[in-house]
Amino acid sequence: MTDKIEVFPGDEVAEEEEYLASDGTFADNGKIYASQIGILELDDNECVARVVSPNPPNILKTGDVVYAVVSDIRNTMATADVVAKDGTTRGIGNETYATIHVSKISQGYTDDVSKELRKGDFIRARVIGTKPSLQLTTKEDHLGVIRSLCGQCKTEFVKKGHGLYCPVCERSMPRKLADDYGDVKI
Amino acid sequence: MSGHTDMVLVNDEGLRIDGRTAEEKRPIKIEAGVLSNADGSAYLEIGKNKVLAAVYGPRECHPRHLQDPTKAIIQCKYNMEAFSVSDRKRPGPDRRSIEISKIIAEALEKVVLTELFPRASIDVYIEILQANAGTRCAGLTAASVALADAGIPMRDIIPAIAAGKADDHVLLDLNKEEDNFGQADVPLAIVPSTDEIVLLQMDGNMTREEFDHAIDLAYKACHEVYDVQKEALKKRYTSMKEEVDSDE
Numbered sequence: 001m002t003d004k005i006e007v008f009p010g011d012e013v014a015e016e017e018e019y020l021a022s023d024g025t026f027a028d029n030g031k032i033y034a035s036q037i038g039i040l041e042l043d044d045n046e047c048v049a050r051v052v053s054p055n056p057p058n059i060l061k062t063g064d065v066v067y068a069v070v071s072d073i074r075n076t077m078a079t080a081d082v083v084a085k086d087g088t089t090r091g092i093g094n095e096t097y098a099t100i101h102v103s104k105i106s107q108g109y110t111d112d113v114s115k116e117l118r119k120g121d122f123i124r125a126r127v128i129g130t131k132p133s134l135q136l137t138t139k140e141d142h143l144g145v146i147r148s149l150c151g152q153c154k155t156e157f158v159k160k161g162h163g164l165y166c167p168v169c170e171r172s173m174p175r176k177l178a179d180d181y182g183d184v185k186i
Numbered sequence: 187m188s189g190h191t192d193m194v195l196v197n198d199e200g201l202r203i204d205g206r207t208a209e210e211k212r213p214i215k216i217e218a219g220v221l222s223n224a225d226g227s228a229y230l231e232i233g234k235n236k237v238l239a240a241v242y243g244p245r246e247c248h249p250r251h252l253q254d255p256t257k258a259i260i261q262c263k264y265n266m267e268a269f270s271v272s273d274r275k276r277p278g279p280d281r282r283s284i285e286i287s288k289i290i291a292e293a294l295e296k297v298v299l300t301e302l303f304p305r306a307s308i309d310v311y312i313e314i315l316q317a318n319a320g321t322r323c324a325g326l327t328a329a330s331v332a333l334a335d336a337g338i339p340m341r342d343i344i345p346a347i348a349a350g351k352a353d354d355h356v357l358l359d360l361n362k363e364e365d366n367f368g369q370a371d372v373p374l375a376i377v378p379s380t381d382e383i384v385l386l387q388m389d390g391n392m393t394r395e396e397f398d399h400a401i402d403l404a405y406k407a408c409h410e411v412y413d414v415q416k417e418a419l420k421k422r423y424t425s426m427k428e429e430v431d432s433d434e
Contacts, residue, residue, distance in 0.1 A: 008419060010378065
């Protein structure tokens with residue numbers, strides 16, 4: 001059974017003996033209070049009290065799909081700055097500096113990070129960890145590079161086979177591409 | 187506090203120049219969610235004061251050396267518009283607005299659950315569009331509504347109001363004349379659920395008894411302001427729900 005009542009920050013919503021304080025609530029001195037405006041949900045199955053806010057801060061969780069820009073390539077990992085979370089417009093609330101380990105880049109074996117990602121690439125990735133720091137993976141068909149510029153002439157790469165091709169410099173580069181490279185609306 | 191006037195601030199019937207009694211506050215109006223680009227916002231009018239507050243965040247804190255690995259920091263910017271007072275105010279931060287920014291940020295830190303967002307910063311911008319005494323209280327009241335509108339977890343919403351003394355009367359919510367030519371000004375902000383004080387200042391002189399009386403008046407008024415704040419948020423929430431319903 002779930003109850004639906006509108007609550008405000010500071011409203012007493014439950015006793016700590018009955019429920020655990022979850023999202024949008026905090027416990028103090030044996031009682032649970034709301035910390036956000038929203039609809040109160042008392043979940044009797046999980047014994048959890050939570051408040052569903054209409055406008056919650058944008059905090060990344062494991063499993064979220066995010067957009068990021070690769071900022072550096074190392075031997076065993078790439079680092080990226082997360083710029084947005086899929087499906088939201090509000091800015092990211094927690095740290096945006098993320099790492100992608102070499103083993104989490106593509107489904108196959110990767111011996112060199114630079115064969116899959118390069119600095120400046122726009123990628124779509126999934127969050128696989130937030131502690132102690134943000135970790136991402138691109139190990140899915142829909143994840144990977146969605147936009148990339150040629151390192152020499154800065155024209156946008158076009159997809160050619162499994163890699164990328166610069167029509168101006170006429171050279172090819174290997175990449176871990178998302179399945180919709182080239183027609184992603186950013 | 188500074189000047190002298192022949193003006194009668196409180197007349198023989200106990201009425202003030204704007205017709206209020208000593209224990210009456212100015213009419214107050216709050217609207218939440220007025221700005222679309224901010225994460226949360228509020229517009230407040232109390233008497234002739236007009237205040238706009240906007241909240242961004244939690245977001246990554248820049249410059250990085252300000253980050254706190256254990257909790258979020260609250261950065262507040264209180265700014266008076268050049269046209270907010272009768273003489274043009276020279277724009278930009280000055281000693282007074284830096285002080286007000288600091289005390290408002292410290293008051294808000296007491297209620298926001300900052301430990302949920304390590305390394306982040308919550309930015310609060312308060313713009314005074316029109317000033318008529320009591321803007322730090324108005325700014326704080328608006329800022330806490332904006333924070334709640336932004337969905338930032340907090341222990342409570344903070345209401346604030348000033349009390350003071352003019353013409354030897356203890357008055358609630360001083361207006362400009364009473365503030366300029368009165369004897370004392372005591373802004374107060376509380377956490378309504380626990381009655382804790384998060385902001386208390388005093389400018390001028392009062393006896394202990396007068397001070398206690400002023401605080402009592404301000405406490406009562408704060409709880410009234412709190413109801414107005416809740417009402418504004420409730421209205422905002424209903425309109426947001428209608429928007430969602432019409433989208434579906």
